[in-house]
Amino acid sequence: MGKNLENKSILITGAGSGLGRATALVCSREGASLMLSDIDSEGVEETKRLVLQAGGAAEVRVTDVSNREMVETLVAETVSELGGVHGAFNNAGIEGDLTGLSRWSEKAFDKTLAVNVKGVWLCMKYQIPAMLQSGGGSIVNTASAAGLVGVRGCAGYVASKHAVVGLTKVAAVEWSKRGIRVNAVCPGMIDTPMLDRLLDYVKAPKETVLGQQPIGRFGSANEIGESVAWLLSEDSSFVTGVAMPVDGGFVAQ
């Protein structure tokens, strides 16, 4: 089944790497016009290059999602450049410290919550009024399997991703009647630079970590992109307020 994002303008944060980049390529393949945003200008320009190379259309803005003025401007410029905003993938995120709960620094805890939680809230704060002007839309927030279960060594991250699930549910309850669906995607272990950093921390042989995955392998960023594009499209028209694991069965254990 095609996802058909034809004539939709979609805003993606954290578009300069991993899941954001892969989702940009899937959404573009399905016909969307894109506003690509990241704090990393080189990364997001590279994503734009890949989208254009594949025949798509994209604009770029460098934005720190934890900065209110920058997010407000990003959404306003998405509307003025692309003629509205019909979909958003609020995906920018950081892992913070990778260490036991009592060893997390206050600075890392505050920053992780600022980017992962306040960033998602700020994005929705400005996207929702813009989407109402565009006749409705679909928002997908990147939570994590760590938004559904506890994970050792990731206290601030796990707290932040549980909060993303909570924010997603509130937004869905508040806005679905007005034509805005809001869902969270909860990726398991996906092969991106963030996973490399996590594997470095756990220092377990790759085979051991793979053995903990019911499906027996890590996911690809493209597999998240396909799921997100489905949530952004009308094919998922009765799905809202869901925290959807895309995790090879990890949280089913």
Ligand SMILES: NC(=O)c1ccc[n+]([C@@H]2O[C@H](COP(=O)([O-])OP(=O)(O)OC[C@H]3O[C@@H](n4cnc5c(N)ncnc54)[C@H](O)[C@@H]3O)[C@@H](O)[C@H]2O)c1
């Ligand atoms: N890779 C995984 O296994 C996995 C699993 C579950 C959830 N996630 C989540 O998926 C999302 C994407 O992660 P990824 O694996 O692609 O990681 P990544 O590190 O490859 O990409 C994250 C992107 O977010 C950007 N970013 C960081 N801070 C930002 C800020 N303040 N403002 C704007 N952009 C910022 C980075 O520059 C980077 O381009 C994150 O929210 C992450 O928590 C990843």
